Amino acid sequence: xxxxxxxxxxxxxxxxxxxxxxxxxxxxxxxxxxxxxxxxxxxxxxxxxxxxxxxxxxxxxxxxxxxxxxxxxxxxxxxxxxxxxxxxxxxxxxxxxxxxxxxxxxxxxxxxxxxxxxxxxxxxxxxxxxxxxxxxxxxxxxxxxxxxxxxxxxxxxxxxxxxxxxxxxxxxxxxxxxxxxxxxxxxxxxxxxxxxxxxxxxxxxxxxxxxxxxxxxxxxxxxxxxxxxxxxxxxxxxxxxxxxxxxxxxxxxxxxxxxxxxxxxxxxxxxxxxxxxxxxxxxxxxxxxxxxxxxxxxxxxxxx
Amino acid sequence: xxxxxxxxxxxxxxxxxxxxxxxxxxxxxxxxxxxxxxxxxxxxxxxxxxxxxxxxxxxxxxxxxxxxxxxxxxxxxxxxxxxxxxxxxxxxxxxxxxxxxxxxxxxxxxxxxxxxxxxxxxxxxxxxxxxxxxxxxxxxxxxxxxxxxxxxxxx
Numbered sequence: 001x002x003x004x005x006x007x008x009x010x011x012x013x014x015x016x017x018x019x020x021x022x023x024x025x026x027x028x029x030x031x032x033x034x035x036x037x038x039x040x041x042x043x044x045x046x047x048x049x050x051x052x053x054x055x056x057x058x059x060x061x062x063x064x065x066x067x068x069x070x071x072x073x074x075x076x077x078x079x080x081x082x083x084x085x086x087x088x089x090x091x092x093x094x095x096x097x098x099x100x101x102x103x104x105x106x107x108x109x110x111x112x113x114x115x116x117x118x119x120x121x122x123x124x125x126x127x128x129x130x131x132x133x134x135x136x137x138x139x140x141x142x143x144x145x146x147x148x149x150x151x152x153x154x155x156x157x158x159x160x161x162x163x164x165x166x167x168x169x170x171x172x173x174x175x176x177x178x179x180x181x182x183x184x185x186x187x188x189x190x191x192x193x194x195x196x197x198x199x200x201x202x203x204x205x206x207x208x209x210x211x212x213x214x215x216x217x218x219x220x221x222x223x224x225x226x227x228x229x230x231x232x233x234x235x236x237x238x239x240x241x242x243x244x245x246x247x248x249x250x251x252x253x254x255x256x257x258x259x260x261x262x263x264x265x266x267x268x269x270x271x272x273x274x275x276x277x278x279x280x281x282x283x284x285x286x287x288x289x290x291x292x293x294x295x296x297x298x299x300x301x302x303x304x
Numbered sequence: 305x306x307x308x309x310x311x312x313x314x315x316x317x318x319x320x321x322x323x324x325x326x327x328x329x330x331x332x333x334x335x336x337x338x339x340x341x342x343x344x345x346x347x348x349x350x351x352x353x354x355x356x357x358x359x360x361x362x363x364x365x366x367x368x369x370x371x372x373x374x375x376x377x378x379x380x381x382x383x384x385x386x387x388x389x390x391x392x393x394x395x396x397x398x399x400x401x402x403x404x405x406x407x408x409x410x411x412x413x414x415x416x417x418x419x420x421x422x423x424x425x426x427x428x429x430x431x432x433x434x435x436x437x438x439x440x441x442x443x444x445x446x447x448x449x450x451x452x453x454x455x456x457x458x459x
Contacts, residue, residue: 007424015447016419019454022395026420029392036421036431037328046326046368064416067402071413072325072432079320083334088312091338095345250373285370
């Protein structure tokens with residue numbers, strides 16, 4: 001929150017003359033209020049659930065913040081006709097893109113299926129109409145050809161991307177014996193190291209914190225991520241298992257996602273697939289998980 | 305049964321207004337609006353059109369939650385939550401802003417945004433969807449009332 005805006009004019013200064021101390025007191029009183037955009041989103045129940053609780057509680061307590069957002073609800077921002085047309089063209093373009101992609105999928109399916117059918121027909125023809133079938137010596141069943149990749153074939157691994165640091169509302173509102181948020185203070189060195197890609201330090205600091213804050217999802221989650229980057233998927237699974245027990249709405253999707261990666265990197269494709277299926281069919285943003293599931297199924301179809 | 309284009313023109317203003325109120329940024333509001341209409345297009349066959357625009361607003365609300373989650377807003381908000389609320393007594397002017405009968409809700413919000421949150425008129429215009437001229441008019445009206453209420457000299 002800044003103090004006076006730069007473009008304040010003489011008329012405003014005159015009108016406010018003598019009230020500077022009161023204005024400053026108001027600024028001080030509301031310095032820690034949630035930002036306007038958060039207040040408005042909370043008013044419309046459009047925040048992730050835990051954050052919604054925190055900001056919603058503030059709104060219900062604060063006459064000031066309520067008056068601020070209520071005043072803006074009476075205004076009617078509009079899209080002018082040009083903006084409406086532009087937006088429609090954009091939506092129309094996306095629809096066309098989806099249609100094309102759908103068409104491509106069907107065409108691609110045909111491309112895959114047609115040769116398979118041809119091979120199948122040929123095989124049947126060969127079995128049924130093979131010449132001199134009866135007089136030939138019995139043919140030993142050919143040994144099944146195992147689809148073993150060559151030794152130097154790259155092993156498929158789900159891609160690991162680094163998630164940004166964020167905190168659960170439980171951590172944000174954490175209160176210990178004192179009124180200060182000691183959890184955030186203790187997490188800071190670990191999260192600073194994490195931001196600098198120093199995963200050894202992240203892991204070390206979080207290991208120390210895990211016993212002190214067993215119910216802080218951040219401790220287990222970021223330790224799991226650090227261990228993944230340290231190529232320790234089995235240890236990462238332990239961390240994510242602890243995080244899974246206590247994760248709230250803010251974290252649960254990410255915990256499942258990174259545990260799936262850890263399981264897959266550890267060779268447990270079935271466990272990875274189970275979590276990806278949960279995310280693909282049950283989360284609000286399933287695209288990433290569905291794509292990964294497809295990749296995983298393609299890479300190890302026999303275990304589906 | 306209305307076509308997709310007819311439904312778009314019928315509901316786009318309401319959907320956009322709602323999207324702007326939950327995201328606070330015009331470009332994000334446009335993204336959310338187009339996502340909602342794309343979802344409508346995908347579900348045109350199954351959707352009960354009498355449920356519009358509520359159905360579209362629900363899509364916007366859900367997408368907005370995802371968007372806020374992606375902003376990692378908790379991290380930034382954490383810094384503010386950590387600050388202790390100063391023990392400063394409520395000044396008379398604050399009560400006046402909240403209770404002055406002649407002030408409309410939008411006057412109140414403009415005064416708060418300008419003199420407490422330190423926004424320029426252009427920033428207030430962007431946040432509210434008003435023009436800068438309208439913002440200026442609202443502020444002038446509020447200041448006139450303030451001068452009368454607090455006996456500040458006229459210019």
